[in-house]
Amino acid sequence: MPNIAKLLEQSDAGFKRYTGIHKATFEKMLEAMQEHEASKTKSGRPSELSLEAQILLALTYWREYRTLYHIGVDFNVHESSASRIVRRVEDILIHSGRFDLPRKLPHGKPEDINWSAVIIDATETPIERPKNQKQYYSGKKKQHTLKAQVIVHWQTGLILDVQTCNGSVHDFSLYKQTCPDWLPKNTSYLADSGYQGIAKLHDQTFIPFKKPKGGELLALCKQANQYLAKCRILVEHKIGLIKLFKIVAERYRNRRQRYDLRMKLFAGLVNLELNI
Numbered sequence: 001m002p003n004i005a006k007l008l009e010q011s012d013a014g015f016k017r018y019t020g021i022h023k024a025t026f027e028k029m030l031e032a033m034q035e036h037e038a039s040k041t042k043s044g045r046p047s048e049l050s051l052e053a054q055i056l057l058a059l060t061y062w063r064e065y066r067t068l069y070h071i072g073v074d075f076n077v078h079e080s081s082a083s084r085i086v087r088r089v090e091d092i093l094i095h096s097g098r099f100d101l102p103r104k105l106p107h108g109k110p111e112d113i114n115w116s117a118v119i120i121d122a123t124e125t126p127i128e129r130p131k132n133q134k135q136y137y138s139g140k141k142k143q144h145t146l147k148a149q150v151i152v153h154w155q156t157g158l159i160l161d162v163q164t165c166n167g168s169v170h171d172f173s174l175y176k177q178t179c180p181d182w183l184p185k186n187t188s189y190l191a192d193s194g195y196q197g198i199a200k201l202h203d204q205t206f207i208p209f210k211k212p213k214g215g216e217l218l219a220l221c222k223q224a225n226q227y228l229a230k231c232r233i234l235v236e237h238k239i240g241l242i243k244l245f246k247i248v249a250e251r252y253r254n255r256r257q258r259y260d261l262r263m264k265l266f267a268g269l270v271n272l273e274l275n276i
Contacts, residue, residue, distance in 0.1 A: 001053065001074065001075050001076050002056065002060075002074065002075075004050075004052050004053055004056060007056070008023070008052075018063075019056070019059045019060075019063060020059065020062070020063045020244045020245055021059070021269055021272075021273065022273060022276045024272075024276045025269060025272045025273060025276065026055065026059075028098055028272060029055050029089075029093060030051060030052060030055060031098075032092060032093055032096035032098050032099075033051045033054070033055065033089070033092055033093075034051060035096065036092045036095075036096065037051070047085065048076070048077055048081070049075060049077065049085065053075065054085050054088070054089055055089055057071060057075050057077075057082060057085050057086065057089075058085065058086045058089040058090065060074070061082070061086050061247065062245040062246070062247045062262075062266070063244070063245055063246060064246060065245075065246040065247045065250055067079075068082045068083050068086075087258075090258070090261060090262065090265060093265060094261060094264070094265055098268075099264075099265055099268030099269060099271075099272070100268060101159060101160060101161055101162060101264060101267055101268055101271070102158065102160055102271075115153075115183065115184050115186075115187045116154065116155065116187065116188060117154040117155070117187065117188040117189070117190060117231075118151050118152065118153055118154055118160060118180075118183065118187055118188075118189060118190070119151070119152045119154055119189075119190045119191075119231065119232050119234055119235040120149065120150070120151050120152075120175070120189055120190070120191045120195065120235070121149070121150055121152075121191070121192060121232065121235040121236065121239065122147055122148065122149045122150070122171040122174060122194060123147070123148050123150065123239045123243075124138055124140070124141050124145040124146065124147050124148075124167055125145060125146045125147075125148070125248050125249070125252050125259070126141070126143050126144065126145050126250070126251045126252065127144050127145060127146055127167075127251065127252045127256065128144070128251060128252075128253060129144055130144060130256075134168065135166050135168055136166050136167045136168060137167060137168055138167035138168060139168075141167065143167075144167060145167030146164060146165075146166065146167055146252060146256060146259050147164065147165050147166065147167050147169060147171075147174060148162055148163070148164045148248075148259075148263045149161075149162065149163045149164070149165075149171070149174050149175065149178065150162055150235055150238060150239055150242075150267070151180060152234055152235045152238050154190065154231065154234065156274070157234055157237075157238065157274060158271055158274065159238055159267040159268075159270060159271055160180075160183075161178075161180060162260075162263050162264050162267045163177075163178040164259055164260040164263055165177070170194070171192075171194035171195055172194060172195050172196065172197055172198060175195060175198060175201075176201070179201065186204065187204065188204040188205070188206065189202055189204065189205045189206065190206050190228060190231055190232050191205060191206070191207050191232075192207065192208065192232065193207060193208050193210070195207055196210075206228055207228075208225045208228060208229075209221040209222075209224060209225055238267075238270060241270045241273070242263065242266045242267055242270055245262075245266050247262065248262060248263060248266065
């Protein structure tokens, strides 16, 4: 089993390289686990691992995405126990509310926050070939995938919302299914070419200019596209931080029903890292 005490003694940078998060975020995860343990009315069979070890096991699985058998060997538990620990940690962290995304306007005066613009983009995670191949086949990626739409606050870099669907769903179709009507109407949306037609639903939308058939883009349009790309790079960085956890970056081998939960949890972790 990894030496947890020695790991916690490492520098914050070294700890983040190993786990994907800072020590302060680890402490918040531990607090959520401790609160859950304290609120239990029935003790049940205690786990073989301490709370710190359980969190570290889950982080190792998310970060490295090795098989549960190999991780179980490292932590001296059976792979079925490792699987239960990962699910338990995920469920406790999500239900704690500490890692929720600010999907709706926070309490207080909305004018206190600058909601001038948000950036929207979609990313995909490859999966093993399913029985219903057509439902998950992404024409853009030429493989079977799960899709996640990420909305980021342009000014603070905070991930506001994550919505998921099957890979066959077009980016714009996913937006229409999960239209963020919780945002103020005067908020501007910055999106890529996958959201052609979004302006019909939301006036203040900026997407790249398309080159006319048989023609060339005007120099002013090219400059506008370059500026939009510079603004939109923020959402790409946030998606990259979520995908530090290889479980949602590499071929997803788990039950697809938990993909949404994990994407939201990882986005919540990324948000916590902003204040560290």
